[in-house]
Amino acid sequence: MTSSAELPITRTVIESLAGPGAELRDDQATAVDHLIAPVPEGQAGARVLVVQRTGWGKSAVYWVTTALRRSEGAGPTLVVSPLLSLMRDQVTAARRAGLNAATINSSNIGDWEAIEADLAEDNLDLVLVSPERLANPTFGARVLDALAGEIGLLVIDEAHAISDWGHDFRPDYRRVADLLQHLNPATPVLATTATANQRVTDDVAAQLGSDTLVLRGPLARASLQLSVINRLDPLRRYGWVVDHLPKLAGSGIVYTLTVADAERLTEAIRTVHGDAVPVAAYHGQLGSDERERLEDDLLANRLKALVATSALGMGYDKPDLGFVVHVGSPASPVSYYQQVGRAGRGIDHAAVVLLPSPSDDGIWDYFATASIPDPDQMSRLLTALREADGPLSVPALEAETGLRRTKVELMVKQLAVDGAVDRTRDGWLATGKDWAYDHEHYESVVATRKREADIMRDYTRGRRCLMQLLQESLDDPTAAPCGRCSVCLDVLPDPLGEEPSIETVRTIATGLRARSQLLEPRKMWPGGSFGARGRIPAGLMADEGRVLVHADAPEWAETLAASSRGDEAATGELADAAVGVLARWKSDWAERPEVVVPLRTTTALDGVATAVGERLAGVGRLDRAEIEVSGPAPADDLTGPDEAAHWRSAITVPEPDAVRGRVVLLVVDRSASGWPVTVATAALRDAGASRVLPLLIHRSVG
Numbered sequence: 001m002t003s004s005a006e007l008p009i010t011r012t013v014i015e016s017l018a019g020p021g022a023e024l025r026d027d028q029a030t031a032v033d034h035l036i037a038p039v040p041e042g043q044a045g046a047r048v049l050v051v052q053r054t055g056w057g058k059s060a061v062y063w064v065t066t067a068l069r070r071s072e073g074a075g076p077t078l079v080v081s082p083l084l085s086l087m088r089d090q091v092t093a094a095r096r097a098g099l100n101a102a103t104i105n106s107s108n109i110g111d112w113e114a115i116e117a118d119l120a121e122d123n124l125d126l127v128l129v130s131p132e133r134l135a136n137p138t139f140g141a142r143v144l145d146a147l148a149g150e151i152g153l154l155v156i157d158e159a160h161a162i163s164d165w166g167h168d169f170r171p172d173y174r175r176v177a178d179l180l181q182h183l184n185p186a187t188p189v190l191a192t193t194a195t196a197n198q199r200v201t202d203d204v205a206a207q208l209g210s211d212t213l214v215l216r217g218p219l220a221r222a223s224l225q226l227s228v229i230n231r232l233d234p235l236r237r238y239g240w241v242v243d244h245l246p247k248l249a250g251s252g253i254v255y256t257l258t259v260a261d262a263e264r265l266t267e268a269i270r271t272v273h274g275d276a277v278p279v280a281a282y283h284g285q286l287g288s289d290e291r292e293r294l295e296d297d298l299l300a301n302r303l304k305a306l307v308a309t310s311a312l313g314m315g316y317d318k319p320d321l322g323f324v325v326h327v328g329s330p331a332s333p334v335s336y337y338q339q340v341g342r343a344g345r346g347i348d349h350a351a352v353v354l355l356p357s358p359s360d361d362g363i364w365d366y367f368a369t370a371s372i373p374d375p376d377q378m379s380r381l382l383t384a385l386r387e388a389d390g391p392l393s394v395p396a397l398e399a400e401t402g403l404r405r406t407k408v409e410l411m412v413k414q415l416a417v418d419g420a421v422d423r424t425r426d427g428w429l430a431t432g433k434d435w436a437y438d439h440e441h442y443e444s445v446v447a448t449r450k451r452e453a454d455i456m457r458d459y460t461r462g463r464r465c466l467m468q469l470l471q472e473s474l475d476d477p478t479a480a481p482c483g484r485c486s487v488c489l490d491v492l493p494d495p496l497g498e499e500p501s502i503e504t505v506r507t508i509a510t511g512l513r514a515r516s517q518l519l520e521p522r523k524m525w526p527g528g529s530f531g532a533r534g535r536i537p538a539g540l541m542a543d544e545g546r547v548l549v550h551a552d553a554p555e556w557a558e559t560l561a562a563s564s565r566g567d568e569a570a571t572g573e574l575a576d577a578a579v580g581v582l583a584r585w586k587s588d589w590a591e592r593p594e595v596v597v598p599l600r601t602t603t604a605l606d607g608v609a610t611a612v613g614e615r616l617a618g619v620g621r622l623d624r625a626e627i628e629v630s631g632p633a634p635a636d637d638l639t640g641p642d643e644a645a646h647w648r649s650a651i652t653v654p655e656p657d658a659v660r661g662r663v664v665l666l667v668v669d670r671s672a673s674g675w676p677v678t679v680a681t682a683a684l685r686d687a688g689a690s691r692v693l694p695l696l697i698h699r700s701v702g
Helices: 008-018 026-036 058-071 084-096 109-120 137-147 171-182 198-208 234-247 259-276 288-299 333-340 360-370 375-387 394-401 405-417 439-460 466-473 502-513 557-564 568-588 608-620 640-650 675-686
Strands: 047-051 077-080 101-104 126-129 153-156 189-193 213-216 224-228 252-256 279-282 305-308 323-327 350-355 421-424 427-430 517-519 524-526 533-535 545-550 595-599 663-671 691-699
Touching (some): 008 058, 026 047, 026 058, 058 077, 058 084, 077 171, 084 101, 084 126, 101 109, 109 137, 153 171, 171 405, 224 466, 234 259, 234 323, 234 350, 252 259, 259 279, 259 305, 279 288, 288 305, 323 333, 333 439, 333 466, 375 405, 394 405, 394 427, 394 524, 394 533, 405 421, 439 466, 517 691, 557 568, 568 608, 595 675, 608 663, 608 691, 640 675, 663 675, 675 691
Parallel strands (some): 047 189, 047 213, 077 126, 101 126, 153 189, 224 350, 252 305, 252 323, 279 305, 323 350, 545 691, 595 663, 663 691
Antiparallel strands (some): 421 427, 524 533
């Protein structure tokens, strides 16, 4: 058989993508040859898994394969792809390669009908869909069932997401396995990823089939210069970014671990540099149109940087991206490798800087278990589905179980992977299949994630060559010292080692302390042990409130710690800031507060709610009233219904006349869940308060 690399179609496609004279690499040609090989009668089509570094050219394999198979009369290629940015880039690249491509995702609903018509008439060479589309029963019935026997090539991009051993497991991706069962057995399948260690590689290959060809290459990136700066506290990390951003070559990405940090750091940069250093926050809570606009702005260098969570990762392709900075370390070296791989793909040098902090550990612990199912919660959800008269939507399940909506969405997807529930057009149904918590498996997953966190600790401490350590974490047999990272050089490259200026740090702290966040009132009772479920009546609900300190805000870290030790000056700083919050908030009030009610929820900030309430009462000439709280504070690990039930039994309004017919300013010291705010508000409204305006001093991370 003639090698695909020698065929005119191959040369046309490759040169259109990579320029005159470009050729397939050896492993690219091997993958294509395997995928286009004739399939003997009764045998399955080829299964190929490509594990190669970012920028290697994995997509070229399916462009060439698609062109060759379409020339032989095969059906269109179906690409399962996780990101809108990747889909848009791939459609553009396909058109350069002479292929007619389209994408079906949540951002182009208006185009679906025309795209599906083109598919039915065989006018498309390639269509990209998200894993969420695959999990949608309407899409499956209408499109996939019609295509299942006609697909010329199935591509699973970012295939590590299939494996729950991977750093980015997505339950919807597991529906790809269902699709494999409905394919014409002769259809070839290609899976690609840049971030799979041996365990993930073996798992994905096993899911594809026993005869899967695995093509794995070296993962070192010569263009990346890795550095770690581990001596900065959280606020000075912000200062380092603000001072160094103008000095970094080109444009790039500044990664943070949380949405709150992305927004705070963006505000800090703007506070110091204004429009001179254009930046924007990027995270999964933004709409798809806004994310697309920001991606394009960075591609066109209209922004110096996107300050982003991991929502900007897989698939984003900017060949001249000059730097990647992490403010906070990801818990997984595999995830870190994937994110830094955005840089230096088409240039000779890119700076990669990690600014870790001991506070990262708490976030690592949260993410290590966030996707692990809770057996009791799963049982509660399955019971609600089994006892229902018909399908239940996610909002209905939220009301029935008292679980947060985002938690319910994850749980039903996990149950669907195991076959215990099924999604219909009208909602979710129990299938009748038993579900059991696989304790041994999930314990092993958590243990693996903890080992990966230990590797990142070694990375941040510079135990050995940084690139070598990342390669070893991905089981790359070619791992060796790179000779250019901050560990190999034993020095930070200029100007990365320069300390942030004291003036910058002070300016950032002042600017960030002037901010507050909205506190959206809860709208649903938790159900479960709380008893009540469904919507909270309008007559018991709070108005929109404000949060003074969100999560681990670096501008407040020292003040909160000092206040928890009983430092009156630190508590005075919080009270002064609360006065500023009210001054900015008052333009949004429907009615001005008339009475202040402090609520103490924790001994960690003993007396803080009372002290802040007294200051606000004095400044605002407000009356004061009390809420009584009986018993000790609740345990940190209570479920939502149990915590809400605790507060309902603990909270009383001893003097209803003090609040009846009046607007209450409720000052709460600390909460992660918001249940003490919600329950106290209901008690005050039930006692006759006309409105409740909540001010939460510290919204902690649960």
